[in-house]
Amino acid sequence: MIEIKNIEKSFGENKVLKNVNMTFKKGQTNLIIGESGSGKTTLIKILIGLYKNYSGKVLFDGSNVSEMNKKELKKLRQDIGMLFQGGALYDYMSVEENIIFPLSLFTDKSEKEKMERVNFCLERVNLKGKNNLMPSELSGGMKKRVAIARAIVMQPKYLFCDEPNSGLDPKTAILIDDLIMEITKEYNITTIVNTHDMNSVMQIGDNISFIHKGEMWWKGNKEELIVSNNEELTNFVFASKLFKRLKK
């Protein structure tokens, strides 16, 4: 479980996050939704440790990140898997090399054991046999799946996904959503997805937090979201005519 308490973050005069409190539960896909510029990317960057100057607390299973020493922080990072918006695959490495990379760096597994793990992860994301392809030879959806395989290769306790569906066609987007949800349940990990794709929200939203103008505005699950009367949330979620009709 991850908890954030009273998080505040400013860039110069601009206060991007204002007293944000959230809880992300284990074994659930926790969604952070909000308009562009609402502060959700800043929040996820604080959670994964890319931004260090903020006030408040980030607790991973009760341990405060800002009080951790170097060794504890390094251990925590190995428990984190991250799926970036563009995949962030190392483009000079093949699919196999990308996935094996964290194992080579942080484990003492034999080559055989590492390969077994890589092949298992590739099979899990339905990319069996694509070991030797280079990132430039992959489609957008395949890149995301390789990135998921790399994110789970170390058997993380926490999985972060930043806009996992951006740039994907609706069918591939659903495949990625389903994969994230299945992995979350299967390995009982705490997954946090940063998105503004409403299909994702309805597909995988176990626990949804809505950020508006840097503040935590609403939280609930997908069923509660449909019947919510919160004006800002409704305006955001049911922005299109189709969704408005569906809500009615």
Next chain:
Amino acid sequence: MQKLLKHIGQYFLMMRKVMSVPEKWSVFNKQLILELEKIGLNSIGIVLFISFFVGGVVSIQTALNLQNPLLPKYLIGLASRDSLILEFSPTMISLILAGKVGSSIASEIGSMRVSEQIDALEIMGVNSASFLILPKIIASLFFFPLLVILSMGIGMIGAWVGGLSVNVTTSDFMYGLRYEFIPFFVNYAIIKTLAFAFIVSSLSSYFGYYTNGGAVAVGKSSTEAVVYSSIIILVFNFILTKIILA
């Protein structure tokens, strides 16, 4: 001035991160071999090509300037040797490598920054500066001097061919090459080259590492890497020459 101080401070902070023990030597060695290939082996062709032709031109121009019958022909070999060893090979080749290697380093690291590959390394708990930059600096420090020595050799072959084309006999040219040779000049060239290798690799890495934006920013970083590396090479060329030779 404030901006310059900020850059200098940021550069030294980055270098402090770079100079740390690698996470795992086997992974570091693999990365180093890749860099040796990219920075060193892939530059051999251009260094050989440029050195041969510049060597040829140096000897032809020297011959044209030494047409007085009182001046012995072997001076062409001597002048070509000294210009190649003292200035052309260490300085000009380093400037050429600042263009080739420097822009490649800055654009590679810059692209990794804008496509979040560096963030991905950091999240894994990898010291991205050390992982990406240290092998490039070591590969440059190892290969630049080798390329410069190669350039001296090929430049002299080019000078000999150029000399033949303006009727300088092989024996005159060879006598000039050996005449009052001071081996310390080669040491001086290598010392300069080591300094230039460090400047090119670390400065280009700096501009790439702090790229902020998209494709345009990567292009800008690449250009800045070449421009600033070249300027600092020329400044250090003056300083090192004054310290070592004067």
